[in-house]
Amino acid sequence: LAKTTQPISMDSYEGQEVNITCSHNNIATNDYITWYQQFPSQGPRFIIQGYKTKVTNEVASLFIPADRKSSTLSLPRVSLSDTAVYYCLVGDPPNQGGKLIFGQGTELSVKP
Amino acid sequence: GAGVSQSPRYKVAKRGQDVALRCDPISGHVSLFWYQQALGQGPEFLTYFQNEAQLDKSGLPSDRFFAERPEGSVSTLKIQRTQQEDSAVYLCASSLTSGTLDYEQYFGPGTRLTVT
Numbered sequence: 001l002a003k004t005t006q007p008i009s010m011d012s013y014e015g016q017e018v019n020i021t022c023s024h025n026n027i028a029t030n031d032y033i034t035w036y037q038q039f040p041s042q043g044p045r046f047i048i049q050g051y052k053t054k055v056t057n058e059v060a061s062l063f064i065p066a067d068r069k070s071s072t073l074s075l076p077r078v079s080l081s082d083t084a085v086y087y088c089l090v091g092d093p094p095n096q097g098g099k100l101i102f103g104q105g106t107e108l109s110v111k112p
Numbered sequence: 113g114a115g116v117s118q119s120p121r122y123k124v125a126k127r128g129q130d131v132a133l134r135c136d137p138i139s140g141h142v143s144l145f146w147y148q149q150a151l152g153q154g155p156e157f158l159t160y161f162q163n164e165a166q167l168d169k170s171g172l173p174s175d176r177f178f179a180e181r182p183e184g185s186v187s188t189l190k191i192q193r194t195q196q197e198d199s200a201v202y203l204c205a206s207s208l209t210s211g212t213l214d215y216e217q218y219f220g221p222g223t224r225l226t227v228t
Contacts (some may be wrong), residue, residue, distance in 0.1 A: 002185065007213060026179060032215060034215050040220065041222075041224075042219075042221055043116070043203050043204075043205065043219025043220050043221055043222055044155065044203075044219050045219065046215075046216040046217065046218075049215055049216075055226075089153055091135075093215050098143055098145065098160055098168075098207070099157040099160055100145075100157065100205075100215075100217060101157070102147075102154030102155045102156070102221070103154050104152075104154055105154050111227075
């Protein structure tokens with residue numbers, strides 16, 4: 001299974017763009033990259049998923065370089081409500097029995 | 113629509129007691145997962161059901177942990193003879209399909225178990 005490395009914590013201010021980078025040097029050909037967000041006292045929530053290049057949805061963008069050994073989650077114009085833990089997951093859940101493998105995550109703190 | 117619900121939200125048990133944690137997945141979701149989350153850590157996989165079949169229980173930490181989903185909907189995670197190291201948040205998640213590229217799992221709010 002590909003191991004992921006991401007910063008333990010990050011600080012930002014309201015209105016700024018936040019980029020969280022995740023390293024996954026051993027990513028396999030079939031692996032997808034998925035990000036989840038978790039607020040205190042809640043379960044994780046799916047944000048975005050991609051395989052290569054760039055994916056964008058109403059919440060975030062995911063940038064994946066050609067070698068796929070890293071990925072960057074970009075949150076535009078963060079607000080206080082974006083304070084949460086963000087998890088980068090890499091894997092092929094059908095081949096892992098569907099289970100998600102979480103790391104420690106990045107604790108993002110957005111300040112006024 | 114209704115999301116995944118779990119009950120109770122909080123449970124305090126004395127060491128040695130048995131506990132049962134309930135999960136109501138989103139209606140029609142085929143797959144159901146249980147995860148354990150220790151303080152300050154990411155969730156860790158415990159077990160997986162596809163309908164009523166328990167296909168993977170490799171993450172259950174000991175034989176004191178038992179999960180069932182008898183009718184392919186509601187699931188119960190039971191912990192016998194609780195120990196202090198069982199204190200954690202237990203998360204349930206469900207997903208619509210199985211064995212596909214549908215990686216989005218919908219999580220409930222969790223049950224916080226404290227063993228004293």
